[in-house]
Amino acid sequence: MVFRMSGIVKRFGGLVALDRVDFSVAKGEVMALVGDNGAGKSTLIKTMSGAHVPDEGTIEMEGKLVHFRSPQEAWASGIATIYQELALAGKMTVVDNIFLGREIKKPVLGVPFLDRQAMRKRTSELLSQLDVHVPSIDSWVESMSGGQRQGVAIARALNMDARLIIMDEPTAALAVAEVRKVLEFIKNLRAQGKSVVLISHNIQDVFEVSDRISVMRHGRCIAVRETAKTTPQEIIGLITGAHEVRAAAS
Ligand SMILES: Nc1ncnc2c1ncn2[C@@H]1O[C@H](COP(=O)(O)OP(=O)(O)OP(=O)(O)O)[C@@H](O)[C@H]1O
Numbered sequence: 001m002v003f004r005m006s007g008i009v010k011r012f013g014g015l016v017a018l019d020r021v022d023f024s025v026a027k028g029e030v031m032a033l034v035g036d037n038g039a040g041k042s043t044l045i046k047t048m049s050g051a052h053v054p055d056e057g058t059i060e061m062e063g064k065l066v067h068f069r070s071p072q073e074a075w076a077s078g079i080a081t082i083y084q085e086l087a088l089a090g091k092m093t094v095v096d097n098i099f100l101g102r103e104i105k106k107p108v109l110g111v112p113f114l115d116r117q118a119m120r121k122r123t124s125e126l127l128s129q130l131d132v133h134v135p136s137i138d139s140w141v142e143s144m145s146g147g148q149r150q151g152v153a154i155a156r157a158l159n160m161d162a163r164l165i166i167m168d169e170p171t172a173a174l175a176v177a178e179v180r181k182v183l184e185f186i187k188n189l190r191a192q193g194k195s196v197v198l199i200s201h202n203i204q205d206v207f208e209v210s211d212r213i214s215v216m217r218h219g220r221c222i223a224v225r226e227t228a229k230t231t232p233q234e235i236i237g238l239i240t241g242a243h244e245v246r247a248a249a250s
Contacts, residue, residue: 002027003048003059005021005022005044005058009021016219017043021216027163027195029196030198030211031211031213032199032206032209032212033213034199034200034216035239040216040219041199041216043219045081045166045197048081049068049074049081049166050068050069050071050073050075061077075160075162078161081166082157082168088149088152089141090142092141093137093138093141094137094138094139094141094152097152098119098123099123126159127151129188130155132152132155133151134148145178146173146175147178147182150170154185165194165195166196167198167199170182172202179205183209186198198210207227212227222238
C-alpha cells in the first residue's frame with residue numbers, strides 16, 4: 001500500500017469524529033470515500049493531509065511512519081489535496097499557478113532570474129500528459145471553466161511530485177461534459193501510477209472511476225468494497241444504514 005492509516009481517532013471536545021478508522025490506498029488505485037453528511041469524510045482527509053493531527057493511530061506513506069503537523073509536511077511527503085475551492089489564484093496565469101512557490105530560476109551573470117521558457121515547457125507537458133485543454137497557458141485561471149480549473153489544480157499537484165492526490169467533491173459544481181473530463185483526468189492519474197482518494201456524493205461517478213470504495217458512517221469506516229464486486233444499491237444501503245435496520249429486524 002502507498003498509504004495506510006490504522007486506528008485513527010480524532011476527537012473534538014466530547015465528540016468522536018473519527019473512531020478507530022483504518023484506511024489504505026494502493027499504488028495506481030482510485031479509492032472512493034463515501035458517507036452521509038457528518039460521517040467524518042472531511043475530518044479523515046484533513047487528517048491525511050496534515051490539517052488535523054490525530055489523537056490516536058498511525059499513518060504510513062510509502063512504507064514510512066509519518067506524523068504530519070501541517071499541510072506543508074504532507075505535501076513534502078507527496079500527498080496533495082485538491083479542495084472544492086481549489087486554492088488557485090484567479091488573477092494569475094496557468095503557468096504562474098502551476099509554479100506558484102516553486103518557480104524555476106536560472107542564473108544570469110550570477111543573478112537568479114525566472115526561467116519562463118522552462119516553466120512554460122513543463123506546463124505544456126503536464127497539461128498534455130493529463131489531456132487538459134486550456135485556451136492558453138497565459139490565460140488567467142479565473143476565465144476558465146470549472147473542469148479546466150480542476151485540470152490545472154491536478155497539474156500543479158503533479159508538478160509538486162504528488163503520489164497521492166486527494167480530491168474533495170471534484171465534480172460537484174460541474175456541468176455534465178465537464179464532469180466527464182474530470183473523471184478522465186482521474187483515470188489518467190491512475191494510468192500514470194498515481195493514487196487517488198475521491199470524496200463524492202455522486203454514486204454514479206464513484207462507480208465509473210473507482211477501484212475500491214470505503215464507506216464511512218458515524219465516524220467509523222464500516223465497509224470497504226471492490227467496486228467491481230458491489231452494486232450502487234449495496235453502497236447506498238451501507239451509507240444510509242439500511243443494512244443495520246435489516247439486521248435489527250431479523
Ligand atoms: N473543527 C471541528 N470542530 C468540532 N466538530 C467538528 C469539527 N469538524 C468536524 N466536526 C464534527 O465531526 C463530525 C464529522 O464531520 P465531517 O465534516 O468530517 O463529516 P463529512 O462526512 O465530511 O460531512 P459532509 O459530507 O457534510 O462534509 C461532525 O459531527 C462534525 O460536526
